[in-house]
Amino acid sequence: MIDSNAIERLSTGIKGFDQVARGGLPRGRSTLVAGTAGSGKTLFAVEFLARGILDSGEAGVFVSFEETAEGIRRNAASLGFPIEQWERQGKWVFVDASLEVTGEEPIVGAFDFGGLVARIGHAVRQVGAARVSVDSLGAVFVRFAEPAIVRYELYRIGSVLEQLGVTSIITSERISEYGEVSRYGVEEFVLDNVIILRNSLANRRRRRTVEIVKFRGAAHRTGEWLFTIDPRDGIVFLPLAFLASDMSTSSLAR
Amino acid sequence: MIDSNAIERLSTGIKGFDQVARGGLPRGRSTLVAGTAGSGKTLFAVEFLARGILDSGEAGVFVSFEETAEGIRRNAASLGFPIEQWERQGKWVFVDASLEVTGEEPIVGAFDFGGLVARIGHAVRQVGAARVSVDSLGAVFVRFAEPAIVRYELYRIGSVLEQLGVTSIITSERISEYGEVSRYGVEEFVLDNVIILRNSLANRRRRRTVEIVKFRGAAHRTGEWLFTIDPRDGIVFLPLAFLASDMSTSSLAR
Amino acid sequence: MIDSNAIERLSTGIKGFDQVARGGLPRGRSTLVAGTAGSGKTLFAVEFLARGILDSGEAGVFVSFEETAEGIRRNAASLGFPIEQWERQGKWVFVDASLEVTGEEPIVGAFDFGGLVARIGHAVRQVGAARVSVDSLGAVFVRFAEPAIVRYELYRIGSVLEQLGVTSIITSERISEYGEVSRYGVEEFVLDNVIILRNSLANRRRRRTVEIVKFRGAAHRTGEWLFTIDPRDGIVFLPLAFLASDMSTSSLAR
Amino acid sequence: MIDSNAIERLSTGIKGFDQVARGGLPRGRSTLVAGTAGSGKTLFAVEFLARGILDSGEAGVFVSFEETAEGIRRNAASLGFPIEQWERQGKWVFVDASLEVTGEEPIVGAFDFGGLVARIGHAVRQVGAARVSVDSLGAVFVRFAEPAIVRYELYRIGSVLEQLGVTSIITSERISEYGEVSRYGVEEFVLDNVIILRNSLANRRRRRTVEIVKFRGAAHRTGEWLFTIDPRDGIVFLPLAFLASDMSTSSLAR
Amino acid sequence: MIDSNAIERLSTGIKGFDQVARGGLPRGRSTLVAGTAGSGKTLFAVEFLARGILDSGEAGVFVSFEETAEGIRRNAASLGFPIEQWERQGKWVFVDASLEVTGEEPIVGAFDFGGLVARIGHAVRQVGAARVSVDSLGAVFVRFAEPAIVRYELYRIGSVLEQLGVTSIITSERISEYGEVSRYGVEEFVLDNVIILRNSLANRRRRRTVEIVKFRGAAHRTGEWLFTIDPRDGIVFLPLAFLASDMSTSSLAR
Amino acid sequence: MIDSNAIERLSTGIKGFDQVARGGLPRGRSTLVAGTAGSGKTLFAVEFLARGILDSGEAGVFVSFEETAEGIRRNAASLGFPIEQWERQGKWVFVDASLEVTGEEPIVGAFDFGGLVARIGHAVRQVGAARVSVDSLGAVFVRFAEPAIVRYELYRIGSVLEQLGVTSIITSERISEYGEVSRYGVEEFVLDNVIILRNSLANRRRRRTVEIVKFRGAAHRTGEWLFTIDPRDGIVFLPLAFLASDMSTSSLAR
Ligand SMILES: Nc1ncnc2c1ncn2[C@@H]1O[C@H](COP(=O)(O)OP(=O)(O)OP(=O)(O)O)[C@@H](O)[C@H]1O
Ligand SMILES: Nc1ncnc2c1ncn2[C@@H]1O[C@H](COP(=O)(O)OP(=O)(O)OP(=O)(O)O)[C@@H](O)[C@H]1O
Ligand SMILES: Nc1ncnc2c1ncn2[C@@H]1O[C@H](COP(=O)(O)OP(=O)(O)OP(=O)(O)O)[C@@H](O)[C@H]1O
Ligand SMILES: Nc1ncnc2c1ncn2[C@@H]1O[C@H](COP(=O)(O)OP(=O)(O)OP(=O)(O)O)[C@@H](O)[C@H]1O
Ligand SMILES: Nc1ncnc2c1ncn2[C@@H]1O[C@H](COP(=O)(O)OP(=O)(O)OP(=O)(O)O)[C@@H](O)[C@H]1O
Ligand SMILES: Nc1ncnc2c1ncn2[C@@H]1O[C@H](COP(=O)(O)OP(=O)(O)OP(=O)(O)O)[C@@H](O)[C@H]1O
Ligand SMILES: [Mg+2]
Ligand SMILES: [Mg+2]
Ligand SMILES: [Mg+2]
Ligand SMILES: [Mg+2]
Ligand SMILES: [Mg+2]
Ligand SMILES: [Mg+2]
Numbered sequence A, B, C, D, E, F: 001m002i003d004s005n006a007i008e009r010l011s012t013g014i015k016g017f018d019q020v021a022r023g024g025l026p027r028g029r030s031t032l033v034a035g036t037a038g039s040g041k042t043l044f045a046v047e048f049l050a051r052g053i054l055d056s057g058e059a060g061v062f063v064s065f066e067e068t069a070e071g072i073r074r075n076a077a078s079l080g081f082p083i084e085q086w087e088r089q090g091k092w093v094f095v096d097a098s099l100e101v102t103g104e105e106p107i108v109g110a111f112d113f114g115g116l117v118a119r120i121g122h123a124v125r126q127v128g129a130a131r132v133s134v135d136s137l138g139a140v141f142v143r144f145a146e147p148a149i150v151r152y153e154l155y156r157i158g159s160v161l162e163q164l165g166v167t168s169i170i171t172s173e174r175i176s177e178y179g180e181v182s183r184y185g186v187e188e189f190v191l192d193n194v195i196i197l198r199n200s201l202a203n204r205r206r207r208r209t210v211e212i213v214k215f216r217g218a219a220h221r222t223g224e225w226l227f228t229i230d231p232r233d234g235i236v237f238l239p240l241a242f243l244a245s246d247m248s249t250s251s252l253a254r
Helices: A041-056 A069-077 A083-088 A113-127 A147-163 A239-247 B041-056 B069-077 B083-088 B113-127 B147-163 B239-247 C041-056 C069-077 C083-088 C113-127 C147-163 C239-247 D041-056 D069-077 D083-088 D113-127 D147-163 D239-247 E041-056 E069-077 E083-088 E113-127 E147-163 E239-247 F041-056 F069-077 F083-088 F113-127 F147-163 F239-247
Strands: A030-035 A060-064 A092-096 A131-135 A167-173 A193-202 A205-215 A224-230 A234-237 B030-035 B060-064 B092-096 B131-135 B167-173 B193-202 B205-215 B224-230 B234-237 C030-035 C060-064 C092-096 C131-135 C167-173 C193-202 C205-215 C224-230 C234-237 D030-035 D060-064 D092-096 D131-135 D167-173 D193-202 D205-215 D224-230 D234-237 E030-035 E060-064 E092-096 E131-135 E167-173 E193-202 E205-215 E224-230 E234-237 F030-035 F060-064 F092-096 F131-135 F167-173 F193-202 F205-215 F224-230 F234-237
Touching (some): A030 A041, A030 A147, A041 A069, A041 A131, A060 A113, A069 A083, A069 A092, A083 A092, A113 A131, A131 A147, B030 B041, B041 B069, B041 B083, B041 B234, B060 B113, B069 B083, B069 B092, B092 B113, B113 B131, B113 B147, C030 C147, C041 C060, C041 C083, C041 C131, C041 C167, C041 C234, C060 C113, C069 C083, C092 C113, C113 C131, C113 C147, C131 C147, C147 C167, D030 D041, D041 D060, D041 D069, D041 D083, D041 D131, D041 D167, D060 D069, D069 D083, D083 D092, D113 D147, D147 D167, E030 E041, E030 E147, E041 E069, E041 E167, E041 E234, E060 E069, E060 E113, E069 E083, E069 E092, E083 E092, E092 E113, E113 E131, E131 E147, F030 F041, F030 F147, F041 F131, F041 F167, F069 F083, F069 F092, F113 F131, F147 F167
Parallel strands (some): A030 A167, A030 A193, A060 A092, A060 A131, A131 A167, B030 B167, B030 B193, B060 B092, B131 B167, C030 C167, C060 C131, D060 D092, D131 D167, E030 E167, E030 E193, E060 E092, E131 E167, F030 F193, F060 F131
Antiparallel strands (some): A224 A234, B193 B205, B224 B234, C205 C224, E205 E224, E224 E234, F193 F205, F224 F234
């Protein structure tokens, strides 16, 4: 057969990840990054943009729903990423979709996805972004909860991002490490690519792993891969594990 | 007894599958292909049509509900299937039932099955199709969710496809590998044939298997069979596993 | 005590089954046959009538709710049962209660049980049937789902069949092999007799077993018994298993 | 302390049961007998009355909700109990609360407990009954399902039976052998006494056991005890098991 | 630090319990006693009052919701407690909140907590009670079921009892031995103290244990402790178990 | 990379905790402390303020929803904390948001979060508080239950506390030790930091552990750490466990 490389890759630059992904994320598509609280979703989304800036000078847009831009700036600083400086250089733009707490009226049950989509488009064009991170849709989906709406809105955002020509990461919430992939049971079917970040507890210890669950139309390593979060290096996928896995040839796709 | 071959088979041409199926899919009937996200449903549905074109010159119709025709073309290219060329040759027709994202109005809670059924009939007649793939009903059923409606609509589509005289594959979603067969608990009872594609995780590794759960009125091998997805060969059911199984004669139906 | 044989048996003629049942099904009563998709419910229901015709010349009525008469004829042919010929000979009558797909209007939420019951009565009298198979109520119950209605309607059909003086089999759906007996949690309490057909998966292999869960007022063997589905012999309960079990006398009822 | 025998016992006469119960059922009170389909609830309820007639000449009232009086007569005959003869002798009265199937109108969602209670009272007085069996409330509770109503009505029936001065058995349904005691999660709290009949499946075999879960204000053996159902002897609790248990003195209440 | 004995204890007098509780129940507060049907809740509640009368001459109030005063009198007699005599001596008062069965109208969905609270206050003052047992709120909560209402009413009763200056026990229902602490998932958070009575089944045998889950602001032994119910001694916590536990010093709070 | 210490720590002073937290709680942020009933949430919240007063002279505000201020004073006294004295010294202020039980009207389904937020702000300014403990939101969330509202209100409180510049602890309820992190499945995603207190039962014994599930933007030890509650020392995290853990270097974040 022919043309086995139809889908181009975007080398993320995240240490070790591109090897797990056999070349990087499918370029021009959206990838769902699902994980429990503290599993590293936001760090992954931040580092995805940061590596684009540092390694390839690609500008990025970061859409946040619950953490404020200020919170993300400070958390990223702990890994050495100078987001504020990048903002000044026009390399990083925040689309801050977090709730304003303006007194006493809770606004629940509605969200202006159309407006959001317009703001994202605007931001992408403004800096000529190649990468977009959307973190985290859980804060919005909780207001709808209905799987049909969750599915539609995720589909809509994915479509718009694809039309914008960017490669994007969309994070979503899980509540257990080895149960269903997603909270509403539909998120993992909508987008082209799905990655799970796990932080599982066994014998009183936590262990962090990443797994590529699917890349439509693209090869990738399968199964779980260890990683660490390090103040100096950010997210690091461990080379040792790759070595071990290369010796196992039981699955062609791995 | 007499006439043990009443139900004819359609040799799919998918490597190794026809041996698992003891001759291929029951001809003129619909087969449910259920699987989790990334289990290979779409590839199976694509390859089912592709092999018909390549091996027997049979034209095919591909009905898609969420992935766009363009997305499927590109993903199929990664396995070497030149869908666009086949479309030009009148061997492959897309019925693209995916949602149009036309701005801000989510349309949830309704789906024109009658119109869809008419479009499928039209496409089948247009190219004289012998094979139809419908991928994936999950995107539509989520809007109804009510098992009674899911059951009726699946029944309706199966009936229409049978009346059209085609052999068809209808994919559907599962959310865990070894739990219930289908999402709404009714899908597996409606159609004549059911196949499960699994991508199960054990000891940090994934393993892909196929299982024929039922073929009404037809023999088939039972239990789980390993397969791989290979950029050069597409889906490949492993011969080694067949050898091993032939030595086991514990089940007459296997 | 006296009269331990108050309830007569109907020897089904299904290979090996009458030994598991210690003489056959309780005559003049209804038996629920519950099983997952592909577990053999329809084959059991078909063979129940076929053996009556072949072994004792008893006519039978087959009520089907989702599979068409034509589908059942063809599937039965794969086991060598010439249903069409029997229909011509007035030994087999179909009551086809399957949905007509007449265009675009799904009819959900109602079912004319009264009319059905009348049609069954008519068919029984028409051929002087001794046996009736009803396959499968799942297709109708899904429209009610409410356990109270499921219970009432199952009770009503059972009562009517008893009044008609026939021995009958009523199939129903299960969604897991070792979970609850029935889908709505009430079906197994309504009828006098309950049989489970299982097709369970362990170590990648499937194993078919039958179990008589209850025969009100009648002895039967207990526990699970292996069976196979064979194109030449139909359903065959394995004699070897009986031998083994006869050596175990731990349960008087077995 | 004094007066440790405040609650009198009614020796049931069921083989072996009175030993498990350390003297029989608490006299003048109601006992819930819970079990899955086919676990032996009806046989226990029948034999409870039968032994009263045979051993002590006590008359009994049998209230049935789903099985017809005729069905119970025939099933009991299989164990040698001549119910019809006892009815003629004024020793056994049926209160048949089973649904009449009078055509096409299902009557769901209401039940005249007041009328039932009056009929029971009438029957008890008519034959001077000392024992009452109510089998099985599941058929009625399914129409209410609401735990608060189930609880109230069970409480009401228990109170009325207590006021009538009879010792009674009330059967109820369970859907799994080792899950919750009762279907609605409240039944076991209402009445003074609770017994579970189990018919559990392990390694393809069924094993029948009885367990006294509670006797308010009365000693009883605890844990599960094997029993069999035998055409000649009815329900038989195995003496061997008692011997074994007498050697274990780990629990004073056992 | 200072004042480590701020919360006084009430020595219950129940054999062995005060050792498990390291001195008795926190004085002037309410303790939730949760358990399955037959776990010993009512006996514990009865003996709590009985020991107050026998050991310290403290009067008690017993509030019952489903069991009648007469039933409790008789059940208590089996353990040698002469409740009727204590009632005559003004040492024991029943507040009988059990439903009256006055014919045919079930009264569901309302309960006059205000009136109940007033009756309890009246009874406490009438006999100068130091101890109150409330058994069992499950009979009332079933009519509300809504966790928010269950939580509020339990809070209200606890507050009122605390204002009355009594030490009290409030029993509540559980439906499994090792699942959630309480039926509605909120009861264990409301009151200051929580005790679980278990009657768990393993290898066909039952084993009774008590566990103090929490005593706010007070030390107690932790984990499960065996006990028996004995016609002569009532509830007896086994000294042997204490000995064994004293040797284990792995937890300071135990 | 640079600036790996962007997020300052607040040394809590709780014995051993600051080592688990690698320096203390993230300063100026909110931390969710989740635990089952009796797991030590309130003690942790109390000791957090007490250590601020004792070690650094920092004033604190304690917001309580169900336990009264008086109850907390007394419980704290058992650990030697003289809250009343601190209140007089202007170092400790209670915001008592517990329900008033004012007779017969239960007020369910509403809560004035705006008013609460104002009272907290007032109290913080009044004593110049550096630390705030909010214990426990479960009592309020039960009235909404809707995850979207729980999420919004938790977000709102967290935002307000951050704007006030205090470091705060917010306790929340869990109902099982190793199931989902939070009751409504959303709480753990909202705040920057999450700690779990466990009190798990195995082999009849309880074992208390603490785990830091996430600190956004900050390093911490991972996995479960033993602790005890001691009348003399309050909560004590065991040094021995630290030693053992320091030898394991498998996780950089630990
Ligand atoms: N060219 C390729 N080379 C290797 N593996 C591939 C290739 N294309 C696809 N795959 C594998 O197949 C998987 C996708 O298969 P497919 O799209 O058929 O799954 P699916 O069951 O349809 O999933 P979904 O429910 O998300 O639509 C990918 O995750 C990848 O592992
Ligand atoms: N001719 C045959 N030769 C061998 N096996 C057969 C044959 N016909 C049927 N089978 C086996 O029997 C199974 C179907 O049995 P059947 O249709 O009775 O199942 P069922 O329980 O009625 O399923 P459903 O719920 O889908 O109606 C097939 O999946 C196949 O494994
Ligand atoms: N004469 C008999 N000889 C041997 N076993 C018998 C006989 N009669 C009944 N049994 C056994 O008893 C079982 C039925 O018991 P019974 O009718 O009391 O159950 P049940 O708990 O009332 O069930 P249901 O909930 O369906 O009413 C039968 O399934 C059978 O195994
Ligand atoms: N006199 C006695 N001698 C021995 N055991 C007894 C005696 N009285 C009661 N018991 C035991 O105590 C159990 C009943 O305890 P109790 O009534 O306190 O339970 P409970 O938890 O209140 O149950 P429920 O929820 O049904 O009210 C009985 O099932 C029995 O096992
Ligand atoms: N003075 C003390 N000495 C020893 N242990 C104590 C002392 N005070 C409290 N404890 C222990 O701490 C537990 C209560 O802790 P705390 O009140 O903090 O729990 P919590 O998680 O707030 O519970 P809740 O959800 O019920 O409010 C008690 O059950 C007890 O085991
Ligand atoms: N500077 C750092 N040094 C070490 N570990 C860090 C650092 N920053 C973050 N971490 C680790 O990363 C975790 C947080 O990761 P992140 O915020 O990406 O999780 P998340 O999946 O987005 O969680 P949430 O769902 O709560 O937003 C922290 O709990 C901590 O364990
Ligand atoms: Mg995040
Ligand atoms: Mg697909
Ligand atoms: Mg069938
Ligand atoms: Mg019965
Ligand atoms: Mg009780
Ligand atoms: Mg607390």
